[in-house]
Every structure is written in C-alpha cells, then in structure tokens.
Amino acid sequence: DVQLLESGGGLVQPGGSLRLSCAASGFTFSSYVMTWVRQAPGKGLEWVSSISGSGGATYYRDSVKGRFTISRDNSKNTLYLQMNSLRAEDTAVYYCATYCGADNCYSGFDSWGQGTRVTVSS
C-alpha cells in the first residue's frame, strides 16, 4: 500500500524557517511527481509546489516563490519543503500528494499524506 507520512510542522515566528518532510513507501518513488498542497484553518485546498520524479523540474505558486524550496531524495524516498521567511498567511496544514506525470499517465493526485500543521505566529 502507498503511504505518505509528513513531518516537521510546528510553531514558528514570522520570518522563521521550517523544513517539512514526506516519507514515501509502497510505490516507485522516483517515477512520480510529488506535490505539496496546503489548507489554511477553515479554508479550502491550495496547491503550493510540485517536483518531477528526477527532481530536475520544480514548480511553485507565486506567493511562495523565492521563500520555499521543494526537493527530493530518491535514495531515501523522501520529499522535502524548505520554508523560509515564513508569514502568518503560510499557517496551514501541509499535505504531500503524488501523481504520475509521464505522458498519458496522469490519474489524479491519487495518494495523500495525513498532513503536518504549520503555525506562524509570534
């Protein structure tokens, strides 16, 4: 079974940093695009960033560009999100999710982790 387990969330002051991790198992990690999606308290879902299977292509929403860095270690089956210069509006539950990005392979964000909570507050 596919498992995605996020960790690294917590309380941080504005301007601070956190690194989130997502440990994956049950599938060929390096073959899948990995994604971070967040959900602010009481709000809807918001795509944050994605990274290709090789790690060679990364994508970010404008509001996190230059502050967040997505990366992956395929030898450890782990996805990361380095979050710097955190703002109150980054407060959310962060989910990792996976999808197939190869040609004619897309079948939705078919696996999600349980989420890790990030709170940015003084």
Add this chain to the structure above:
Amino acid sequence: DIVMTQSPLSLSVTPGEPASISCRSSQSLPHSSGYNYLDWYLQKPGQSPQLLIYLGSNRASGVPDRFSGSGSGTDFTLKISRVEAEDVGVYYCMQPLQTPFTFGPGTRVDIK
C-alpha cells in the same frame, strides 16, 4: 491563473436522493491528450482529501459507482446517484492542466 468556481457551495441531501455539483473553469481544460484535465476530490471531516474522479470522468480505484463525473471545456459536473451518510464532506474540483494548479472553493455536503 485558471479560476475554478463551484455551485452550490453547500448542499443538504436526503439519504438515497441524488446530488449534483457544478464546477466551472475560467479557461477550457482540454489537454493535447484529448482528455479534460479536471479532477474531483472529497475531504471527509477530519481527514485528508481523497481522489474521486480524474480527467473529468474516470473514477479512481475503490470509488463507488454512484459517483460519476462529466463535462467538457469549462463546465463540469459531479453527480452522486444516491447519497449515503458516508458521502458527507467537502467536495473540490481541481484543474491539473497548468501550474498553479487551482482548486474550486469547495461544496459542503451534509445529510438532512
């Protein structure tokens, strides 16, 4: 950015009755593959989102056949043929055609 809208934003349904949610995108969602790049997700209370429908009309593995997706271009619909108590939660449409991937605001479904 592609803007996704949904209607209604909330829905109260009697068990056994049908339900329908509409999703509209600000840009047409057909991909060069011929598929419409539109997914539906359900977030049950206290849980992570789960995939229901991908590429407009394909049910994800394990999703009951009472769920169906249809539509093309900019207008899409999720239908539940007979709502069950376990279907409560917030339903989101999402376009994975181009980054930033964008979700609709969500439709909250509860049981009468």
